Amino acid sequence: MENAPDPRHAELIAWLTERGHSPEEIAKILTQVSAYDAQTVKESIFDSIGGFTDDQIAEFLEVAMEHHVHRPEELPPR
DSSP states (O other): OOSSOOGGGHHHHHHHHHTTOOHHHHHHHHHHHHHHHHHHHHHHHHHHHTTOOHHHHHHHHHHHHHHHHHOGGGSOOO
16 A cells, blocks of 8 residues: 555545454555556546547647646646
8 A cells, every 4th residue: 555545545445444454455455446447547548539530639649748748737636
């Protein structure tokens, strides 16, 4: 488990704790939840751009790269 758990996991941590899971079990579960979340985001992005034309994909990537390079502090929290 990371040093600072994702604040969105607080409810899940409380629920797992109430059910008697150990900190080690909770850390393992949260690792799996985070991996699932990351995979879901990737799949969602590819599903969203699946119907784009080549020009739309190029524009999407250009905007994403510009945003990441020049304004990473403005990216939404994970």
